[in-house]
Amino acid sequence: MPHINGPQDGPVAVTGASGYIGSHVVRCLVRDGYTVHACVRDASRKDKTAHLLAMGEQGPGTVRIFSADLLKAQQGAYDEAFQNCVAVFHVAADLGSDPNYGRPTPQRTFDSCMTATQGVLESARQARTVRRVVYTSSTSAVMGLRPGGKTAEGYEYKDDDWAGEGPYETIEERWTVVSPRSGKVHKLWTLERQAYAMGKVEAEQYAYRWGAEHGIDVVSCCPCHVLGPLLIKAHDATWQHRIGLMLQGRSGHRGRPNMLWNIVDVRDVAKAQVLMATSDVAKNGSRYMLAAPDSHGELTVQELLDTLAEIYPNVDIAGDYAPPPTEDQPHGKSAKAIRELGLRPHTTRQTLRDTCESLFAVASVKPALKRAQSPQTEAAKD
Ligand SMILES: NC(=O)c1ccc[n+]([C@@H]2O[C@H](COP(=O)([O-])OP(=O)(O)OC[C@H]3O[C@@H](n4cnc5c(N)ncnc54)[C@H](OP(=O)(O)O)[C@@H]3O)[C@@H](O)[C@H]2O)c1
Numbered sequence: 530m531p532h533i534n535g536p537q538d539g540p541v542a543v544t545g546a547s548g549y550i551g552s553h554v555v556r557c558l559v560r561d562g563y564t565v566h567a568c569v570r571d572a573s574r575k576d577k578t579a580h581l582l583a584m585g586e587q588g589p590g591t592v593r594i595f596s597a598d599l600l601k602a603q604q605g606a607y608d609e610a611f612q613n614c615v616a617v618f619h620v621a622a623d624l625g626s627d628p629n630y631g632r633p634t635p636q637r638t639f640d641s642c643m644t645a646t647q648g649v650l651e652s653a654r655q656a657r658t659v660r661r662v663v664y665t666s667s668t669s670a671v672m673g674l675r676p677g678g679k680t681a682e683g684y685e686y687k688d689d690d691w692a693g694e695g696p697y698e699t700i701e702e703r704w705t706v707v708s709p710r711s712g713k714v715h716k717l718w719t720l721e722r723q724a725y726a727m728g729k730v731e732a733e734q735y736a737y738r739w740g741a742e743h744g745i746d747v748v749s750c751c752p753c754h755v756l757g758p759l760l761i762k763a764h765d766a767t768w769q770h771r772i773g774l775m776l777q778g779r780s781g782h783r784g785r786p787n788m789l790w791n792i793v794d795v796r797d798v799a800k801a802q803v804l805m806a807t808s809d810v811a812k813n814g815s816r817y818m819l820a821a822p823d824s825h826g827e828l829t830v831q832e833l834l835d836t837l838a839e840i841y842p843n844v845d846i847a848g849d850y851a852p853p854p855t856e857d858q859p860h861g862k863s864a865k866a867i868r869e870l871g872l873r874p875h876t877t878r879q880t881l882r883d884t885c886e887s888l889f890a891v892a893s894v895k896p897a898l899k900r901a902q903s904p905q906t907e908a909a910k911d
Contacts, residue, residue: 534807543568547577547763553757555567555592560590562588565593567593570599580761614656614658614659620802623638624766635721639728642728642729642731643732647735654743661805661806662745664732665752671751671861674717688816747813748817753820757769758884760887773888773892775834776837792826826877845897
């Protein structure tokens with residue numbers, strides 16, 4: 530099927546529209562003049578829909594809100610929302626960001642990726658008007674467990690690398706290791722341990738097969754550590770929440786003290802998705818890793834703390850926390866999206882600054898000040 534040309538073709542739908550990435554996708558589309566069917570879990574949650582309606586008020590596009598439960602996708606939960614739509618941006622997944630719905634079990638996480646995507650695709654087919662589905666996968670489906678264990682130092686992931694690697698039937702076998710000492714069998718690629726990566730791998734692979742079968746393009750983006758402006762308080766979750774903790778003088782490592790931060794701006798993730806819908810280069814099965822714009826976007830924990838301290842010299846970033854050495858992965862860039870889609874990413878410094886400013890303004894984060902009364906930025910110093 531051809532790509533869509535723009536808002537003149539018809540409405541488009543966004544799943545997970547209230548979420549961090551989904552809200553930016555809606556914003557981007559409305560700014561481009563689209564009529565957006567914004568799908569949320571619960572339309573009565575004003576704290577998660579008011580900002581979407583405000584976007585529609587501002588235009589030039591418009592927003593209509595639809596309630597649809599991802600976990601009921603296979604029962605046609607998205608049928609109504611997708612009617613007349615020419616493209617579907619399938620962003621939703623249950624990451625447990627909203628404590629009101631409880632912490633998802635591995636099975637629920639997996640289902641929200643894999644089985645829900647099956648249902649979303651079926652609703653897209655039922656609509657008979659959808660030409661392209663843009664799926665938000667994850668670098669977990671690119672950079673997750675790989676044969677041979679860890680990748681070589683400095684390994685630069687490519688957009689067509691797959692976590693697990695190989696057809697699913699063989700993955701479990703491939704990832705079964707026997708301890709030489711105890712003889713104990715460890716299964717590493719299991720739903721218990723890898724629900725999210727497995728869900729994304731399976732959903733993507735299913736979606737491309739489905740796309741080929743039904744003549745509807747499915748193209749995916751695989752974001753890494755997404756940061757950038759929060760639009761509502763509910764977006765104070767995942768990586769951006771950890772930045773907020775650092776601003777409050779805390780370590781913010783949350784059990785992952787030695788990760789390499791590979792940062793992509795949420796506005797770039799949204800823009801890339803709109804470009805993927807309209808691209809005549811992208812086709813069924815195209816994948817775009819959305820990660821650091823360049824090597825400046827790959828930061829050790831210490832480099833991240835140092836950069837935040839440079840931006841906010843008055844703030845006691847992470848207190849006296851001394852991070853352990855950072856692992857040399859995951860390396861990967863948005864190079865293909867920049868080359869093929871013409872994406873023009875924000876600089877990582879801008880992304881970090883805008884994340885922090887929105888944490889102060891939207892999430893009421895109170896920075897741990899060293900001396901002065903308010904967080905002084907680099908710019909304010911000049
Ligand atoms: N953030 C990252 O760094 C990152 C990196 C790689 C990939 N991703 C992918 O990007 C997508 C969006 O993530 P995000 O960071 O924007 O997370 P988020 O803010 O938690 O957004 C997730 C969205 O999915 C919706 N959702 C969850 N369970 C649902 C259900 N049962 N029924 C209907 N909607 C449901 C949420 O609705 P509610 O608002 O009602 O909770 C929310 O709108 C996900 O597919 C995620 O896997 C994110």
